[in-house]
Amino acid sequence: MSELRFDELGGEQVVYAIHRQDRTFLPSRERCPLDPTRPGGPETEIPVPAFEIAVFDNRFPAFEAPSGAAEVVVYTDSHDGSFATLAPERAEALMWVWRHRYQELGAREDVEYVMIFENRGVEVGVTLHHPHGQIYGYPFVPPIAERERAADQRLGECATCALLRSELEDGRRVLCENESVVAHIPYAARWAFEARVTLRAHRASLLDCEPDELRLLAGALQALVRGYDALFARPFPYVMVVHQAPTGAQPAGGHLHVDFYPPLRTAEKLKYLAGSEQGAGTFIADTVPEESAGALREAIARAK
Numbered sequence: 403m404s405e406l407r408f409d410e411l412g413g414e415q416v417v418y419a420i421h422r423q424d425r426t427f428l429p430s431r432e433r434c435p436l437d438p439t440r441p442g443g444p445e446t447e448i449p450v451p452a453f454e455i456a457v458f459d460n461r462f463p464a465f466e467a468p469s470g471a472a473e474v475v476v477y478t479d480s481h482d483g484s485f486a487t488l489a490p491e492r493a494e495a496l497m498w499v500w501r502h503r504y505q506e507l508g509a510r511e512d513v514e515y516v517m518i519f520e521n522r523g524v525e526v527g528v529t530l531h532h533p534h535g536q537i538y539g540y541p542f543v544p545p546i547a548e549r550e551r552a553a554d555q556r557l558g559e560c561a562t563c564a565l566l567r568s569e570l571e572d573g574r575r576v577l578c579e580n581e582s583v584v585a586h587i588p589y590a591a592r593w594a595f596e597a598r599v600t601l602r603a604h605r606a607s608l609l610d611c612e613p614d615e616l617r618l619l620a621g622a623l624q625a626l627v628r629g630y631d632a633l634f635a636r637p638f639p640y641v642m643v644v645h646q647a648p649t650g651a652q653p654a655g656g657h658l659h660v661d662f663y664p665p666l667r668t669a670e671k672l673k674y675l676a677g678s679e680q681g682a683g684t685f686i687a688d689t690v691p692e693e694s695a696g697a698l699r700e701a702i703a704r705a706k
């Protein structure tokens with residue numbers, strides 16, 4: 403069971419999930435807990451010999467009922483590959499799985515905010531290489547969602563709609579786009595290759611999307627991740643986060659977008675959060691978004 407403590411001085415919740423110390427840490431390929439359970443093989447988390455997409459409760463949850471939820475989403479039963487190498491139909495199906503989990507967890511009394519995410523690469527602390535993501539159902543609205551809601555209030559309209567408009571007008575940070583979705587590096591990006599993938603139409607969550615929009619969202623996300631991998635010709639570590647409207651009783655707000663926070667500044671150099679970032683909460687970036695956007699845009703075109 404996790405414990406929540408409120409940090410008065412910082413004004414935010416801290417979650418203590420100490421049982422997570424026992425998590426499976428980079429097991430050998432043969433002992434991958436996210437593989438299907440093959441006849442004669444070891445028993446895994448998934449008790450079937452083959453599957454397309456599997457969702458189950460995290461065995462080492464940061465949150466669990468009656469105070470939130472933590473789930474694992476396995477993208478494929480094949481151990482190798484990544485989100486980028488999924489067949490387009492599978493990536494599209496994943497959008498429907500995300501939508502279903504958002505709906506189901508969001509309907510729970512003990513969940514105020516549903517966050518779908520993927521950590522990729524040992525650089526961001528991944529403990530299992532099998533292509534997968536996670537979902538947390540927070541029993542409160544976390545600070546980043548609160549700040550995005552505050553931005554809507556400050557601007558007097560949907561901040562995501564307003565920002566997308568100005569990104570499209572400017573154009574220098576746009577990475578790729580299709581009929582329904584735009585990928586760009588934000589004007590005030592913190593990470594060198596940070597990216598945001600936004601629905602053109604105002605959609606509070608995946609539940610508001612048309613089937614075509616879900617397909618085009620999957621396509622844009624895959625194009626971006628392929629571009630990331632092409633950028634330095636190596637698997638590109640990142641944290642990918644799906645931001646959607648909070649699901650609790652309070653007025654909804656929010657506009658679906660998927661944010662990527664990659665820690666690499668160059669092929670070898672990682673950005674560390676140090677003095678200013680940790681002590682002042684002010685991010686000091688070493689690169690200019692317009693320049694990173696040029697390099698990443700080229701890599702996306704190359705990886706097509």
Ligand SMILES: [Zn+2]
Nearest residue numbers: 434437481532
């Ligand atoms: Zn595996």
Ligand SMILES: [Zn+2]
Nearest residue numbers: 560563604657
């Ligand atoms: Zn909007």
Ligand SMILES: [Zn+2]
Nearest residue numbers: 550645659661
């Ligand atoms: Zn966001």
